[in-house]
Amino acid sequence: xxxxxxxxxxxxxxxxxxxxxxxxxxxxxxxxxxxxxxxxxxxxxxxxxxxxxxxxxxxxxxxxxxxxxxxxxxxxxxxxxxxxxxxxxxxxxxxxxxxxxxxxxxxxxxxxxxxxxxxxxxxxxxxxxxx
Amino acid sequence: xxxxxxxxxxxxxxxxxxxxxxxxxxxxxxxxxxxxxxxxxxxxxxxxxxxxxxxxxxxxxxxxxxxxxxxxxxxxxxxxxxxxxxxxxxxxxxxxxxxxxxxxxxxxxxxxxxxxxxxxxxxxxxxxxxxxxxxxxxxxxxxxxxxxxxxxxxxxxxxxxxxxxxxxxxxxxxxxxxxxxxxxxxxxxxxxxxxxxxxxxxxxxxxxxxxxxxxxxxxxxxxxxxxxxxxxxxxxxxxxxxxxxxxxxxxxxxxxxxxxxxxxxxxxxxxxxxxxxxxxxxxxxxxxxxxxxxxxxx
Numbered sequence: 001x002x003x004x005x006x007x008x009x010x011x012x013x014x015x016x017x018x019x020x021x022x023x024x025x026x027x028x029x030x031x032x033x034x035x036x037x038x039x040x041x042x043x044x045x046x047x048x049x050x051x052x053x054x055x056x057x058x059x060x061x062x063x064x065x066x067x068x069x070x071x072x073x074x075x076x077x078x079x080x081x082x083x084x085x086x087x088x089x090x091x092x093x094x095x096x097x098x099x100x101x102x103x104x105x106x107x108x109x110x111x112x113x114x115x116x117x118x119x120x121x122x123x124x125x126x127x128x129x130x131x
Numbered sequence: 132x133x134x135x136x137x138x139x140x141x142x143x144x145x146x147x148x149x150x151x152x153x154x155x156x157x158x159x160x161x162x163x164x165x166x167x168x169x170x171x172x173x174x175x176x177x178x179x180x181x182x183x184x185x186x187x188x189x190x191x192x193x194x195x196x197x198x199x200x201x202x203x204x205x206x207x208x209x210x211x212x213x214x215x216x217x218x219x220x221x222x223x224x225x226x227x228x229x230x231x232x233x234x235x236x237x238x239x240x241x242x243x244x245x246x247x248x249x250x251x252x253x254x255x256x257x258x259x260x261x262x263x264x265x266x267x268x269x270x271x272x273x274x275x276x277x278x279x280x281x282x283x284x285x286x287x288x289x290x291x292x293x294x295x296x297x298x299x300x301x302x303x304x305x306x307x308x309x310x311x312x313x314x315x316x317x318x319x320x321x322x323x324x325x326x327x328x329x330x331x332x333x334x335x336x337x338x339x340x341x342x343x344x345x346x347x348x349x350x351x352x353x354x355x356x357x358x359x360x361x362x363x364x365x366x367x368x369x370x371x372x373x374x375x376x377x378x379x380x381x382x383x384x385x386x387x388x389x390x391x392x393x394x395x396x397x398x399x400x401x402x403x404x405x406x407x408x409x410x411x412x413x414x415x416x417x418x419x420x421x422x423x424x425x426x427x428x429x
Contacts, residue, residue, distance in 0.1 A: 009325045014349050023416045045308045049300040051163050052308035057346075071418065124398065128390065 002026075002037035003037045015050055019058035027067065037074060038076045044076055135160045135281045135313045136181055140190030143176050150176040152337045154190070158315065158330065162344075163307060164297035165328035166317040167407050172334040174317040175214065178285050181315070182211045195280055207236055210279035210312075214286050220259030224252050225313050227273060235277040243276035245323045246302075249422045264295025268302060275306050282306075288323065296320075299328055321404040331403065340410045345403060353391060354399040355383040366393075384409045402416045 003026045005019055013021075026032040039047075041055045059076050063067045069079045104114045134157040141154040151173035158164050166174050179185040179349040180192050181204060183199035190197070197205040218227060224247060232238045238415070247254065250268050258266060267287055274282060284303075288296040304327060306312060320326055324331070331348060333341040352372070360381045362371055366389070384401070391398050401409075 007326065009322050014346050015326065015401070016346070042308045043304060046301050048326065049297050049304055051329050052304060053161070053163070053329045103267040120397070127398065127400070 002032050003039070005039070005044055005048060007050060016054045016057040016061070019044075019055065020061050021057070023062055023067070024082070027078065030081075032078055034078055034081045035063075036078045038078065041074055134158055134161050134193075135195055137193045138177075138180075138190065139192075141177075141180065141187055142189030142191050143173075143180060144186055144188040149188075149337050149360055150336075151180070152189070152412075154334075154339050156332065156339055156342055158313070158332070160313050161311060162318065162330040163328050164330040164332060165324035165345075166332050166334065167319070167321065167324065168334035168340075169411060173337045174334055175285055175340050177281050177309050177334065178211070178315070178317060181283055182206065182209055183194065184284045197236040207277065208280045210274035210277055210282040212267075212270045212274050212282075212287050216267040216289065218258040218261075218269055218273075221257060223255055224261075225254035227258060227269060228254075228276070231273050234357075237278050239276050239278050242278070243272055244345060245346045246272045246276070250302075262295070264291050264298065267291060267295070267299050269308075271299065271302060275310070275312070278310070282312050284314065286317050286319070288318065288320065296323065303327070314403055321407050327404045331406075333407060335411055340413075341406070346385055348406055349401070349403065351388050352384070352386050352401050352409075354401050354405070355385060355391065355396040356399065357381060357393075357396040360395075373413055393406060 003022065005022055007015055007018055009015075011018070023032065032038075038059065040093065041052050041059075044050070044055045045052045059068065059070065063070060063076075067078065067080055067082070068076050070076045101114060104117070109117070136156070136158040138156040140155045141156075142152040143150045154173070159299055166177070176185065180187060181194050181199055185201040187214065195205055195208050199206065199209070207265070219230075220309075222230070227361055228240070228243050228247065231243065232240055245270075247384055250265070250272075252261070252265060252269065260267060260270065271284075272288070274284075287303075288299050291299060300323060303314070303316075305316060316324070316328070325345075329345050331341070332339060332344065359376055359379050360383075362374060362383075365371065365383075365385075366387075368389045369385045369387045370389075371385050375382045384405070
């Protein structure tokens with residue numbers, strides 16, 4: 001099995017989104033590549049004691065995003081490799097962020113305020129994206 | 132989507148006390164439904180009405196399209212595990228399976244046998260000598276080997292240790308994955324429900340307080356923290372479930388389907404447990420004269 005899912009019930013993030021994030025994260029880090037099979041619904045369910053619909057919903061969402069494809073009767077397979085393309089984007093994004101941090105310091109924000117502002121903006125952007 | 136369980140104005144009265152009243156509910160097929168609420172809220176009464184152990188005093192309940200108390204045939208399509216997961220203590224595990232095969236026309240003896248083997252239960256063991264976890268697993272095996280379309284469980288894991296509880300829920304979820312059975316499960320253990328349920332019904336003081344798909348409920352409830360605010364100034368589409376105020380700050384638990392645009396609020400995501408607690412304490416605290424002790428209504 002290529003990855004093993006875990007669940008944090010205290011996070012407030014719905015379980016299916018946690019599974020989606022974990023697959024994306026594993027793809028981004030290059031742990032999961034094109035052709036790899038995701039755990040079967042029954043495997044995930046019997047390991048985590050979670051609702052099978054949660055797993056199905058997560059896999060459907062990944063399918064919609066074009067990251068995986070279901071082969072009926074066989075399983076769900078990863079159809080792309082994320083890490084190469086996105087790793088290349090890290091450099092420019094990091095430079096953008098460094099510039100933004102410099103600007104925030106110039107405006108008189110201390111480290112804590114910068115972190116709070118980033119975290120808050122990130123959360124509300126994530127929520128807007130989810131809803 | 133068709134409803135496996137539909138209640139319209141359903142009520143059950145014991146002498147002068149309404150154990151359940153004006154319960155209107157439609158539970159869609161293919162879900163695992165968590166039924167939560169304080170003790171005495173009517174959870175067991177609702178489940179007993181659904182299997183026909185009780186008859187309604189008011190309204191109607193339909194289960195898989197039939198009336199449970201008047202149509203015993205369709206009870207074969209409903210599996211029920213009562214509170215404390217009762218078994219016959221003098222009978223062996225094998226006796227239980229034989230009994231199940233005799234009493235249920237659609238009995239799947241292969242499923243029953245392989246589950247008992249998988250659980251490592253000794254068929255010659257008397258049920259009275261089994262551990263709590265094993266007894267619960269035996270009761271679950273009996274309920275699923277009749278191959279029901281709907282499985283009702285009344286606090287099946289309440290008396291189990293955490294490991295036995297997890298194993299029980301793993302078994303239950305495997306059954307759901309393999310056979311697509313709909314499940315209604317009552318429990319106090321919200322952390323468990325958060326894992327296994329995709330639909331939630333909150334019963335408080337004999338009434339349905341909230342019912343819906345878990346993802347919708349999580350997406351539509353928010354905790355707002357900000358400068359002190361008069362509740363009358365909130366937008367109409369924000370329903371306040373609970374509110375706390377200090378001199379300067381307001382903390383609101385709200386339900387809304389619209390985005391929260393007011394920049395003065397810090398918006399926090401809530402968990403299923405937060406939602407359950409907010410609705411349960413709303414009923415206990417904020418409505419004088421309608422508390423859980425006052426069951427006599429209408």
